[in-house]
Structure formats: structure tokens, C-alpha cells
Amino acid sequence: MSKLDKVAASDMVALDRIAEKPSREEAEDAVRTLIRWSGDNPSREGLLGTPSRFVRAWEEFFAGYEEDPVDVLQRTFQETGGYDEMVVLRDIQFFSHCEHHIVPIVGKVHVGYLPENRVVGISKLARVVDIFARRMQIQEKLTAEIATTINQVMKPKGVGVLIEAQHQCMTTRGVQKSEVSMVTSHMLGSFRDDSKMRSEFLSLLGNPNSRLTT
Numbered sequence: 001m002s003k004l005d006k007v008a009a010s011d012m013v014a015l016d017r018i019a020e021k022p023s024r025e026e027a028e029d030a031v032r033t034l035i036r037w038s039g040d041n042p043s044r045e046g047l048l049g050t051p052s053r054f055v056r057a058w059e060e061f062f063a064g065y066e067e068d069p070v071d072v073l074q075r076t077f078q079e080t081g082g083y084d085e086m087v088v089l090r091d092i093q094f095f096s097h098c099e100h101h102i103v104p105i106v107g108k109v110h111v112g113y114l115p116e117n118r119v120v121g122i123s124k125l126a127r128v129v130d131i132f133a134r135r136m137q138i139q140e141k142l143t144a145e146i147a148t149t150i151n152q153v154m155k156p157k158g159v160g161v162l163i164e165a166q167h168q169c170m171t172t173r174g175v176q177k178s179e180v181s182m183v184t185s186h187m188l189g190s191f192r193d194d195s196k197m198r199s200e201f202l203s204l205l206g207n208p209n210s211r212l213t214t
């Protein structure tokens with residue numbers, strides 16, 4: 001089983017669980033339990049509205065489960081009109097949550113691809129990043145999901161995704177290293193097989209030496 005198959009299989013497990021989605025009331029009760037677990041009183045005035053606000057915030061944080069990134073790309077591609085150079089979109093800001101601690105991951109995604117016959121509006125690539133980011137994630141999986149989806153739907157000659165991010169589970173708890181950022185990359189097609197192509201992508205990002213890790 002390839003790495004990509006594993007990603008797809010774990011997504012299917014997640015979708016299975018949505019069939020048993022608890023009610024809003026149950027979710028709010030769970031928040032009250034966590035407040036009590038923290039040592040505070042969910043009935044005091046300042047915390048009374050917190051469970052419903054918390055649950056509404058989670059609806060935004062995890063809206064990506066309701067959306068299909070394949071759909072976003074499929075509906076919007078255009079013919080290239082002869083353009084056959086690399087397209088790079090850099091510094092797409094994202095906000096996600098690590099699936100181990102459910103605390104924020106904040107960073108930037110850089111996407112490059114070499115079109116075959118299709119290009120897509122830049123806002124659509126940013127939407128794809130956003131949809132995957134609004135799920136519980138690890139950075140490695142997020143990187144692979146974005147690259148694989150672009151590769152499968154747009155069928156470019158090559159695609160590269162590079163993510164730099166700070167994980168608040170490292171900066172605010174545990175080892176508490178505030179300056180640490182993590183860099184991951186996923187290269188497919190010509191970006192993987194052709195080192196010149198990969199270098200061009202990384203040089204377009206500005207500072208390839210500090211960004212290339214894998």
C-alpha cells in the first residue's frame with residue numbers, strides 16, 4: 001500500500017464517523033465537562049455562553065469536512081492557451097489544528113505546478129489549501145493531500161507543495177520552543193524526477209536553502 005493509499009483510507013475512516021455525528025447539545029455538554037475538568041465552573045456568568053460559542057468556533061475551524069477539494073478544482077480549470085511554464089503561488093497563509101492536541105498550526109503553503117493542458121484560478125488553489133487545513137491534521141498529511149489532489153484533478157506535468165508552519169503544541173506546551181518552525185515538502189511528477197525543475201520551484205520561493213528539508 002502506498003503512502004497515498006493510506007491517506008485515502010484514513011479519510012474514509014473519518015467519513016464513516018460523520019454518520020454518528022453528535023448533536024449540538026451533546027457537543028456543548030462536552031465543553032461544559034472540559035471546563036469542569038479544568039477546575040472552573042461552567043455555570044458562572046462569564047462562562048455561561050462559552051459552550052455555544054466554542055461549538056460555533058469549531059464549526060468554522062473544521063468546516064473542511066463539509067467541502068470537497070476535488071470539486072473546487074474540477075469545476076474551474078481553464079485551457080492554458082499555450083502557457084507551459086511553471087506556475088507558483090507562494091505564501092498562502094493557513095490556519096489548521098494538529099490532530100494530536102487540537103491546538104493551532106499556523107503557517108504558509110507554497111504551491112507550484114507545471115501545467116499540462118490546464119491551469120486554475122489562484123483563488124481555487126488557496127481554497128484547496130483552506131479545505132484541507134480546516135480538518136484535524138498533521139503537517140505531513142496536509143502537504144501530501146494538497147499535492148495529490150492537484151496532481152489527480154489537474155494532471156499537471158509536475159507539482160510541488162512546501163509548507164512552513166509553527167505548531168502551538170510545541171510553542172505553548174510540551175517543550176515550549178517558540179521559534180521552531182517545521183518545513184515539509186511533497187513533490188510529484190517532474191518536480192520529483194527533475195532536479196532542475198525542483199530547484200527552479202525552490203528558487204522562486206525566495207530562500208530555498210532554508211526551506212528544503214525533505
Ligand SMILES: [Zn+2]
Nearest residue numbers: 098100101169
Ligand atoms: Zn500537536
